[in-house]
Amino acid sequence: MLRATLACGACLGILAVLVAPAVAVTDDDVWKAIDKAKEYIVSRQLAGGLWPEEKLPEGAGEVGTSETVFFTLAYMGEHPNRDYMGKALDAILKRSLDTTYAVSMRAMGLAYIRNKLGRPTKMYEEVNKALHYEALWLVQAQGSHGGWGPKPLGGRDGPCDFANTQVAIHALREATEAGIEIPPGVWQRTQQLYFSRQQPDGGWNSGDPSNKDIGAGGPSSGSMTAAAIASVFITWDQLEKGTACPCRGGDAAKASGELVRRTDLAMAWLSKEFRIDKSAKGPGSMAGTDCYWLYAAEQAALASGTKYFGSHDWYKEGAERLVKTQAADGSWGNLPNTCLGVLFLYTGRGPLFINKLWFEGDWNSHPRDLARAIPVLGAYY
Numbered sequence: 235m236l237r238a239t240l241a242c243g244a245c246l247g248i249l250a251v252l253v254a255p256a257v258a259v260t261d262d263d264v265w266k267a268i269d270k271a272k273e274y275i276v277s278r279q280l281a282g283g284l285w286p287e288e289k290l291p292e293g294a295g296e297v298g299t300s301e302t303v304f305f306t307l308a309y310m311g312e313h314p315n316r317d318y319m320g321k322a323l324d325a326i327l328k329r330s331l332d333t334t335y336a337v338s339m340r341a342m343g344l345a346y347i348r349n350k351l352g353r354p355t356k357m358y359e360e361v362n363k364a365l366h367y368e369a370l371w372l373v374q375a376q377g378s379h380g381g382w383g384p385k386p387l388g389g390r391d392g393p394c395d396f397a398n399t400q401v402a403i404h405a406l407r408e409a410t411e412a413g414i415e416i417p418p419g420v421w422q423r424t425q426q427l428y429f430s431r432q433q434p435d436g437g438w439n440s441g442d443p444s445n446k447d448i449g450a451g452g453p454s455s456g457s458m459t460a461a462a463i464a465s466v467f468i469t470w471d472q473l474e475k476g477t478a479c480p481c482r483g484g485d486a487a488k489a490s491g492e493l494v495r496r497t498d499l500a501m502a503w504l505s506k507e508f509r510i511d512k513s514a515k516g517p518g519s520m521a522g523t524d525c526y527w528l529y530a531a532e533q534a535a536l537a538s539g540t541k542y543f544g545s546h547d548w549y550k551e552g553a554e555r556l557v558k559t560q561a562a563d564g565s566w567g568n569l570p571n572t573c574l575g576v577l578f579l580y581t582g583r584g585p586l587f588i589n590k591l592w593f594e595g596d597w598n599s600h601p602r603d604l605a606r607a608i609p610v611l612g613a614y615y
Contacts, residue, residue, distance in 0.1 A: 267560050283318075283324055300326060306577055309577065323361075334398040337368055338368075369405075379427050382399045425469040436454070437455070438462040463538065525574035532578050
């Protein structure tokens with residue numbers, strides 16, 4: 235009897251080994267992936283300080299690879315006293331740019347370099363002056379509808395899309411963190427644009443009416459919905475700075491109520507449709523856009539304080555996917571995709587700082603209090 239029991243136990247042990255799930259990636263695995271990606275990015279730098287230009291994901295245009303790389307390294311804390319960063323900064327500042335994506339990426343990179351320098355040196359003043367110029371460029375490049383297209387619209391009506399609008403809004407937010415004042419109308423117009431083009435199901439598409447497949451009236455997609463959520467939260471934070479307490483009623487309460495309704499509807503769509511391997515209901519294959527989707531999902535999650543989309547632990551699943559699909563040279567396809575991949579891994583590692591208790595009744599009368607209370611932690615992404 236004992237022998238039979240032992241044999242049965244041995245079989246069960248073997249079976250358990252055979253069907254055991256794969257071990258999840260560790261924190262050490264993530265750091266190794268980050269280091270490999272950074273080594274790959276730095277190794278691609280050209281002698282003049284720039285990087286080979288490649289087409290950016292989501293149809294953002296041909297120009298902006300060097301600025302994307304520069305922002306990525308600056309965000310990860312690379313100081314301009316490093317040789318490759320010093321060369322990049324010199325070359326980036328000399329570039330004549332005329333596309334929203336490139337200017338926005340350069341602005342964000344300059345904002346983080348400015349913070350890294352931290353004192354009024356000659357380099358600090360040069361970077362600060364350039365950042366002010368970029369912010370002015372973006373304000374003037376906005377269309378009358380509140381959006382941005384690949385090229386500056388100069389306050390006119392014209393083609394815009396939410397990929398360019400997202401990056402412009404993020405860059406302007408970084409400019410405000412550096413003390414640059416952005417006219418309230420900029421945020422108001424963008425917020426109304428997002429409201430006007432939100433789909434009945436709560437999501438967003440590219441927002442480009444000229445695109446018959448994914449333009450106005452087309453199906454919502456994961457990447458554009460996630461990007462829109464993060465952008466709406468940015469406009470919300472910027473516009474609420476000068477409003478009265480929303481729990482006291484009046485216009486502030488009505489505005490907050492509408493924002494909560496819309497963002498809750500969008501988050502519900504994203505939670506329902508979320509999948510880690512590709513942008514939910516997005517057009518085409520994931521080649522060249524998978525890291526854009528992960529990065530956009532991360533922005534929405536961190537802006538809203540969300541650890542799960544539905545039953546999906548977005549960072550755990552995303553990190554596992556990126557670690558397992560990283561090429562031997564440290565890349566995820568091209569340079570822009572690699573930058574977005576490493577940004578996802580690096581940004582999402584931030585520790586949980588504060589939890590809000592959700593209870594029955596009016597539990598969240600100040601929805602964006604923590605986003606403004608802890609800007610020293612890099613806001614929320």
